[in-house]
Amino acid sequence: MTMHWNKLEIPEQNGRVAIVTGGNTGLGFETARMLAENGAAVILAVRDIEKGRQAAARIAGNVTVQVLDLASLASIHSAAADIRDAYPRIDLLINNAGIMYTPKSTTADGFELQFGTNHLGHFALTGLLLDRMLPVPGSRVVMISSTGHRIQASIHFDDLQWERSYSRAGAYGQSKLANLMFTYELQRRLASLGTTIAVAAHPGIANTDLIRDLPALFRRLIVPIASRITQTAEMGALPTLRAATDPAVLGGQYYGPAGWGEVRGFPKLVTSSAQSYNQAIQQHLWAISEDLTGVKFPAA
Template sequence: MSRNRGEWTTAEMPEMDDRVVVVTGANSGLGYEATRAFARKGAHVVMACRSEERGEEAKRRIRTEDDGRVRGSLEVAELDLADLDSVRAFADEFRAAHDDLHVLCNNAGVMAIPRSETADGFEMQFGVNHLGHFALTGHLLDVLLNTDGRTRVVTQSSGVHERGDIDFADLHHEESYDEWAAYAQSKLANVLFAYELQRRLDGADAEVASVACHPGYAATNLQRRGPEMSDSTVRLWAMKAANALLAQSAEDGALPMLYAASAHDIEGGEYVGPGGLLNMRGPPEIQRSSEISYDRNRADRLWRVSEEATGVTYDLERSATAD
């Protein structure tokens, strides 16, 4: 399944005046570029960042670089997805300050890093990439449901999800750890979550669309962190060379997320990625994800495991008829 939208760029984005958008990991990479685009279209963007200092620096940079083009407003808020208390605090503060939430972009993530654990004892990649966003979405669901009009949850995955599976017997890789297998598992979890959320939203007749996306191969700081944390000079130079030869820009890599967040033909339950060479670059299109990502039993089990791990439950009934 593939529906190409031609050379879709931010020029085709609808205006977003009076819209409130949350972007996790907004201070760099894809999150930074998405924040810029939303703000140019008039949205109020809450930049959810682990470091408020880096968030404020990114906010100043956008204001400086985009002088005269930013019609919206920017707000920086602290969010550490590796700490469920921080996730809860962010959601509480957001609800206290805002009545509406039109788009939640679950974008932040870590990739192929040495094994470590979150504040709550989860393997870091699974904990940040999936469980942190699962908890965040659950905490903000009431705002999404009570906002007038069709709202959206956009969850950033990766083409690497196609190599992933969910190891329920060793979910946090305590018995054995491979950094890429752990990353692939977390990115598959993102797609399973996005689809299962849509099924449950459909079952509740909710006016919220859940969409998964991936950036293809985009040059961001994400690729550097694993080699830097492993102190691997060889891997670091290999990543830099690959970025220079193969990667598209972070600005182009953000287009699938922006399309998923704003395009009029998005209904929910889609998977959006670049439609060019090997789905690594090019304009965004609606694609088909891996076969395993459509496994409803696996998705339901992951959902129940995620509720138990985070203590966050969603007041939504699962549809028995949703595709």
């Protein structure tokens, strides 16, 4: 192995089926592209079907497109049913799609938009597809979080949907903290099976369109600074790809860039905030997520 884990380390993926949410742009596109180029059959699960088709046309390999709006439980159920009909087995579910710093808004089901999309949407999708993964040795659920999970010190159980007061950054941080807590609790439930594992990753600061919802003034201030420290979307996708394909990865691990502050660099094993490892809070969040989505996971 080279000194730094890079795209050349991705093992052959022939015969594997990989779903990438938000696979039409940015980190998701680069993740999907590199998996397909290494032989995986890749499903781009995207909100905009035309953008998905345009992205698929730019990827060499076996790529299909599935409509998925993570801000709608109806869309999630429909997408999961389509995928289950088409694929009796799933090797990789890469929960990559996300939104950041959006104005106060709600999903089709009334959830705060960032929490509903980034966490509850992926929670529901995973629960509806997991039984297609459990019989598959080496299968993985990969959850994309962010260093932004440290913005929000805890889950706002007393105002989970930010109805009393709203903070764009706080709601984003909560959603990314929830991503990690979901991953760790899912891994604990999977641990006895020895087949599917749950892993998390974050991209550092990558040059993508995720900042599109930042206020205009903030964008004008931050973009010139960020452009000096950000890494390419291809580099930002490497922690995800390592979490998804490196044979040495273990369930419950978290991967991010190796550079200063985990902003950029080749992927390495990293740690998340102390709060994210709190099992009691993880379990409470899980129970609430099941209640809100109506999705019950297969018994592990």
